[in-house]
């Protein structure tokens with residue numbers, strides 16, 4: 001899929017106020033500083049579509065972008081930011097939870113993981129929660145340029161082992177990306193393309 005257009009639609013903290021209609025949508029989520037804004041900008045070929053925040057955890061909004069006038073990309077708040085106050089965290093978790101539970105247009109969530117890090121409990125438990133709620137997701141490893149290919153492979157294998165050792169019998173699709181080298185974005189867009197076709201076949205029935 002080529003990106004012909006990408007535009008901001010709306011930001012809010014209320015799933016009820018997200019765009020109506022039946023356009024398929026794809027959520028991007030991960031720990032603060034994982035490289036989410038950089039990846040969204042790289043995928044969409046725009047410098048400042050998603051705002052790279054100098055203060056992580058500050059922008060806690062559901063951001064909708066319309067891509068190719070055909071589907072929505074949703075930038076969700078980064079989680080696990082230690083400096084967000086307890087009450088802030090609570091509110092932010094509630095509206096993310098509401099989003100995932102209520103948003104019928106959501107086709108797939110892309111969960112971003114920094115390829116350098118050991119599997120983190122907050123990410124593993126979030127995946128488990130997605131699984132329990134039957135929300136399809138894929139894992140997107142970010143910042144691949146920071147590791148040599150061999151170390152990338154080792155870390156991904158470690159991740160997969162951890163998942164299989166916990167609750168997972170089958171692993172989700174995995175993407176390896178670098179916003180710096182602009183790699184991996186095409187694969188994500190092609191995957192979205194495939195899922196869009198399936199989504200439209202299903203809603204026609």
Ligand code: GDP
Pocket residue numbers: 031032033034035036037038039051052053056078142143144145146177178179180181
């Ligand atoms: P967000 O908080 O998840 O939206 O993360 P940002 O996109 O703002 O990125 C956090 C930091 O990681 C910034 O300093 C980025 O320049 C850096 N970063 C993001 N993606 C990459 C990448 O692919 N490679 C490298 N080397 N650095 C990256």
